[in-house]
Structures are given as C-alpha cells and as structure tokens.
Amino acid sequence: MISLRHPGRARRDVLEGAPDVARAARGRAGDVVQRPAGGERVRPVIVLNLALKFLLELGALVGLGCWGATVRPPAARPVLAMALPLTAATVWSVWAAPRSLKRLSRGPRTAVELSVFAAAPAALLATGAHFVAAAFAVLVLINGGGGESWGVPGLDSLVRHFKG
Helix, strand or coil, X not given: CCCCCCHHHHHHHHHHHCHHHXXXXXXXXXXXCCCCCCCCCCCHHHHHHHHHHHHHHHHHHHHHHHHHCCCCCHHHHHHHHHHHHHHHHHHHHHHCCCCCCCCCCHHHHHHHHHHHHHHHHHHHHHHCCHHHHHHHHHXXXXXXXXXXXXXXXXXXXXXXXXXX
C-alpha cells in the first residue's frame, strides 16, 4: 500500500514488494548494478570498462586539440586546435557511438575507434608529452584488450575480424 501522507513509507512499501529492486537500490558489492531490458545482469567491471572508454574518448579529443595548438605556422594553430577534435568527435559520433543511426558493425567500428585512439598518443608524442602519450596508449590497450574477456568488445574483436 502506498501512503500519500508519508512519501518515505511509499518508497519502502514499493521496495518491500520487489526484493531485486531493493537489493539493487541498496547497491551491495557484487549485486546488480543495472538491469537492462533483457533482464541480464551487468557486472561492475563492465561498467568501469565503459567509463574508462568514455574518459579515453575525451582524452583523445584533448590530445588532438593540444597537438593542433602547437603546430607551425602559428596562424594554423587556432584552426587545427578546434578542427582536429571536432573531426574526431564527428567521426566517432557518426560511426562508433552506441546510439548512432549509421553505427558500423563490430570490426569496422573497432577500426574507427582504434584510429582515434592511435591518433591521440601520436599527437601527444608530437607535442613532447611522452609520458602522457605512453600512459594513454597503455590505458587504451588495457581497456580494449581486457574488455573482451569481460564481455565488452575491444581490440580482440578486431584481431578476430581480420583473421577470419
């Protein structure tokens, strides 16, 4: 029964009627993080891997913008500092974004993702940020390679695609 006078009681009554929802709402370690429409469970490691991928996407845009801001001649700096990240973001949003209408299949999409993720450390190397470029490349490899074993498509899917 839902009480209109006590909103806290209404939430408790609803949660008492659905033990899975109550467990998810409490957020105990190892429990359900989110329930997709199909009803399968999403493991926290997958959520963390996807969050890392999102942060890497943002880092790639920053890296490309930093390189664009350091090129010669100086007159091209403002144009490249804006055009490179915008181009990468456009390519990503059209062909690699999860909700894109023109999203590519797994193999070609992974190739697009890798091209963006490979351009960022190359751009950072060109600016002289060697440690940041190496750390970025290692994080990309961890995110892509480890993600496949956790059920998230990554670098392994590209290798399998081209091996046949």
